Amino acid sequence: MHIGLYFGSFNPIHIGHLIIAEFVANNTDVQQVWFVVSPHNPLKSEASLLNEYNRLHLVNIAIEDNSKLKATDVEFKLARPSYTIDTLTYLQEKYPANQFSIILGSDSYQNLPKWKNVDILKRDYAFIVYQRPGYLVQPEPEVKATVLDAPLLEISATQIRKFIKNNTSTRYILPEKVRMEIEANRYYK
Numbered sequence: 001m002h003i004g005l006y007f008g009s010f011n012p013i014h015i016g017h018l019i020i021a022e023f024v025a026n027n028t029d030v031q032q033v034w035f036v037v038s039p040h041n042p043l044k045s046e047a048s049l050l051n052e053y054n055r056l057h058l059v060n061i062a063i064e065d066n067s068k069l070k071a072t073d074v075e076f077k078l079a080r081p082s083y084t085i086d087t088l089t090y091l092q093e094k095y096p097a098n099q100f101s102i103i104l105g106s107d108s109y110q111n112l113p114k115w116k117n118v119d120i121l122k123r124d125y126a127f128i129v130y131q132r133p134g135y136l137v138q139p140e141p142e143v144k145a146t147v148l149d150a151p152l153l154e155i156s157a158t159q160i161r162k163f164i165k166n167n168t169s170t171r172y173i174l175p176e177k178v179r180m181e182i183e184a185n186r187y188y189k
């Protein structure tokens, strides 16, 4: 099976992430998209991170009615911070019959030179890159990359956490069940 891996902190998952996952699942030969919840992104501070099990739960309730979307806690058991090459090596060994591609925004794609073992990643895996405003990418010819013009909601989890703190509405920005769960538990307050 061809799996698109969508890595992120998902702190919290929002409609912008879901639009991308659904678009990839329906407009590429990827059969399933797996949200890989990263306990700790190597390039981000840990300060405002909600516990990873709570973030995973929010992802699960966001996608529970969509059979093409899955969530995985694979990085919870691996060494931290979570380097994508290590996760992929583990997944490829665990699921040898699967083909894994990496789903990335063009902003993250431009950051790739900062990633661990990027040459091996580019040699062994395909990328699915969706354009984000201000970050036009033209992947090098030797990289296996599909560039998509997916619909976008330009919002970040950082902005959403600020909204929650300031009691600004997040209705229609967060899936309703996610919004209710965050509110009930007073996350990000």
Ligand SMILES: Nc1ncnc2c1ncn2[C@@H]1O[C@H](COP(=O)(O)OP(=O)(O)OP(=O)(O)O)[C@@H](O)[C@H]1O
Binding pocket: 007, 008, 009, 010, 011, 012, 016, 017, 020, 103, 104, 105, 107, 108, 152, 153, 154, 155, 156, 157, 158, 159
């Ligand atoms: N609004 C959005 N639309 C599409 N992709 C997004 C959007 N926001 C983030 N992404 C991408 O989704 C992936 C996971 O995002 P992640 O949760 O780590 O970031 P974020 O929402 O920008 O969070 P933060 O603001 O906490 O840094 C990354 O590849 C990121 O580039």
Ligand SMILES: O=C(O)c1ccc[n+]([C@@H]2O[C@H](COP(=O)([O-])O)[C@@H](O)[C@H]2O)c1
Binding pocket: 007, 008, 009, 038, 041, 042, 043, 082, 083, 084, 085, 108, 114, 115, 116
């Ligand atoms: O492997 C790396 O060196 C590496 C460095 C930075 C980010 N990543 C992965 O990319 C994901 C998205 O990162 P970001 O910064 O675009 O939100 C993150 O959750 C990690 O899985 C991976």
